[in-house]
Amino acid sequence: MEKELLYPVTNQYRFDQSLDGLWDFKFDEAAEGQQQGWPQKGLPAAIQMPVPASFNDFFTDKAAREYTGDFWYAKRVFVPRAFQGRVIGLRFGAATHRATVYVNGQEIRQHEGGFLPFTADISSVVKFDQENLVVLKLNNELHRDALPAGDTGVLKNGKKMAKPFFDFYNYSGLNRSVQLMAVPQDRVTDYSVTTTLTATTAEVHYTVTTSQATAKVTVTLQDEQGTVVATGHGRQGTLIVDQPQLWNVRDAHLYTIAIQLTVNDDPVDEYRDQIGLRTIEIVGHQILVNGEPVYLKGFGRHEDSIYAGRAFDLNVEKRDFELMKWMGANSFRTSHYPYDEAVYRFADREGFLIIDEVPAVGFKMAAASFLGGLDQSFFDGEWTTELYKKHLDQITDMVHRDKNHPSVLAWSLLNEPDTSSKSAVPYFEKLFADTQALDPDQRPRTFTLNEDDTFDTSYCKQFPDFYLLNRYPGWYHKWGYEISDGEAGLRAELDKWQASEIDKPVVFSEYGADTQPGLHKLPSVMWSEEYQIELLQMFNRVFDSYDFIRGEQPWNLADFQTVEGNMRVNGNKKGLFTRDRQPKEAAFYLRKRWAGIDNNF
Ligand SMILES: CCCN1C[C@@H](O)[C@H](O)[C@@H](C(=O)O)C1
Numbered sequence: 001m002e003k004e005l006l007y008p009v010t011n012q013y014r015f016d017q018s019l020d021g022l023w024d025f026k027f028d029e030a031a032e033g034q035q036q037g038w039p040q041k042g043l044p045a046a047i048q049m050p051v052p053a054s055f056n057d058f059f060t061d062k063a064a065r066e067y068t069g070d071f072w073y074a075k076r077v078f079v080p081r082a083f084q085g086r087v088i089g090l091r092f093g094a095a096t097h098r099a100t101v102y103v104n105g106q107e108i109r110q111h112e113g114g115f116l117p118f119t120a121d122i123s124s125v126v127k128f129d130q131e132n133l134v135v136l137k138l139n140n141e142l143h144r145d146a147l148p149a150g151d152t153g154v155l156k157n158g159k160k161m162a163k164p165f166f167d168f169y170n171y172s173g174l175n176r177s178v179q180l181m182a183v184p185q186d187r188v189t190d191y192s193v194t195t196t197l198t199a200t201t202a203e204v205h206y207t208v209t210t211s212q213a214t215a216k217v218t219v220t221l222q223d224e225q226g227t228v229v230a231t232g233h234g235r236q237g238t239l240i241v242d243q244p245q246l247w248n249v250r251d252a253h254l255y256t257i258a259i260q261l262t263v264n265d266d267p268v269d270e271y272r273d274q275i276g277l278r279t280i281e282i283v284g285h286q287i288l289v290n291g292e293p294v295y296l297k298g299f300g301r302h303e304d305s306i307y308a309g310r311a312f313d314l315n316v317e318k319r320d321f322e323l324m325k326w327m328g329a330n331s332f333r334t335s336h337y338p339y340d341e342a343v344y345r346f347a348d349r350e351g352f353l354i355i356d357e358v359p360a361v362g363f364k365m366a367a368a369s370f371l372g373g374l375d376q377s378f379f380d381g382e383w384t385t386e387l388y389k390k391h392l393d394q395i396t397d398m399v400h401r402d403k404n405h406p407s408v409l410a411w412s413l414l415n416e417p418d419t420s421s422k423s424a425v426p427y428f429e430k431l432f433a434d435t436q437a438l439d440p441d442q443r444p445r446t447f448t449l450n451e452d453d454t455f456d457t458s459y460c461k462q463f464p465d466f467y468l469l470n471r472y473p474g475w476y477h478k479w480g481y482e483i484s485d486g487e488a489g490l491r492a493e494l495d496k497w498q499a500s501e502i503d504k505p506v507v508f509s510e511y512g513a514d515t516q517p518g519l520h521k522l523p524s525v526m527w528s529e530e531y532q533i534e535l536l537q538m539f540n541r542v543f544d545s546y547d548f549i550r551g552e553q554p555w556n557l558a559d560f561q562t563v564e565g566n567m568r569v570n571g572n573k574k575g576l577f578t579r580d581r582q583p584k585e586a587a588f589y590l591r592k593r594w595a596g597i598d599n600n601f
Pocket residue numbers: 166167168336416450451470472510555572574
């Protein structure tokens with residue numbers, strides 16, 4: 001069960017019970033919880049903590065907000081006798097950054113990686129028709145050999161302190177839902193679908209994996225009207241759909257796939273999901289969906305909101321999608337980590353394209369020096385061997401979890417790694433080779449190229465299937481009145497891309513200006529609303545000059561929290577919207593521009 005990432009459902013064979021709500025919570029600065037017997041006895045003098053939530057912003061004292069180290073959760077969970085005979089599991093949507101799970105005093109499993117789900121099989125220790133003590137030890141320290149990369153400092157007063165090599169707050173906790181699951185012994189454990197198109201049909205190639213070899217597998221596809229349009233038998237096959245309703249950008253049509261298992265004609269399990277029939281290709285400078293070119297209009301985002309930090313909040317997500325639709329957007333990047341599964345389901349239904357990104361962020365000492373790191377090539381570090389194992393593991397889980405979403409366009413394997421040194425090349429060679437076969441749909445793989453990793457300086461341009469450029473002329477250099485030099489420098493770099501043999505699309509995945517809402521100045525100054533528009537106008541002039549630029553995703557959809565710093569005014573203010581999701585002037589400007597750019601431009 002521990003490698004199963006199917007989204008939990010309740011039906012006549014399966015039970016999914018939410019464990020969200022208040023849990024016992026306790027910091028463990030002395031890291032003594034284990035020898036104090038907390039897994040066996042529960043948490044002494046615990047406080048109450050909402051789940052899902054980051055713990056940080058609830059508190060009124062800085063030591064609690066900034067807490068770095070071990071911290072514990074506990075909850076007594078009643079498991080009804082009705083679940084007997086099934087495999088019983090606990091599914092954690094995200095435990096940031098690492099967790100150890102105990103049930104009734106027994107250690108069940110550990111997990112590393114704070115932005116992807118994992119399941120603990122508790123069948124061997126669960127007690128039916130009574131309460132079971134579920135205890136978790138979490139840890140939120142940052143390390144150079146973990147994702148996202150950073151250091152953990154120790155202050156003179158003995159307090160640990162997170163030192164991120166990245167520009168988002170190290171929100172920590174059970175940031176996504178926790179579920180109690182009961183599933184059949186003989187069950188569907190995974191499935192995958194890929195689509196090929198002919199002039200009049202869609203061929204849906206499916207693979208189903210099951211926990212046991214005995215059951216017979218039947219796969220049906222139903223259209224939006226509930227009509228069964230195709231049926232297949234066996235663990236692998238192809239469903240032919242005549243006159244299919246294809247999944248298109250901002251014109252989504254979904255089918256229901258139903259996978260039934262029977263033993264001696266008796267049904268034993270069923271798993272239903274929503275899928276979209278579409279193809280994705282990179283052809284020359286074009287990104288094609290169903291053979292049609294698409295132009296990406298969208299954003300870099302964060303899972304970030306007031307009160308609960310990085311907790312997944314369906315209300316915020318709903319507002320974000322309404323804002324993106326209002327803007328005329330059609331895509332976003334899950335910067336800088338995989339988002340909650342509900343986000344991909346939203347995008348499937350709304351016809352948005354997603355660049356799905358793992359938290360391989362901060363693999364760059366310059367970023368660390370922005371926050372106090374060393375001056376060396378990140379990939380020369382002795383930490384890269386251990387880091388690679390975790391990196392590949394998290395890419396594997398991200399693809400495993402998200403591979404059936406029609407909205408997922410591509411995989412971003414890193415955000416702004418240091419590729420300006422040859423020492424990056426062996427790491428990239430192995431990473432792109434090891435991830436080649438993970439996705440049955442063989443979606444494009446990419447990574448974002450940072451300011452220092454230009455056409456001339458990056459040693460890793462040969463790897464991505466298309467390019468994501470993060471560029472900040474007008475903000476981090478050639479800013480204010482110098483912005484015209486910033487534009488000239490940007491054009492000079494793009495002229496080299498254009499003059500090269502590189503025959504791949506370029507998408508601008510980050511550009512922007514910190515902007516204090518309500519700050520107006522004529523003529524503009526940096527941080528004013530007028531300057532944010534002028535910077536976007538500069539970039540848009542450049543985008544409109546090169547036909548190999550196939551997308552624009554300014555940074556960021558909304559303002560978000562970061563560490564304190566002399567370059568941050570209570571967080572990053574490059575949002576087109578404020579952190580409470582209200583528009584800045586630039587949102588109206590960009591909305592007007594995007595109204596004139598067709599999705600298939
Ligand atoms: C060149 C820096 C890349 N980019 C990373 C992103 O996470 C930051 O928030 C953004 C910024 O500084 O606004 C810069």
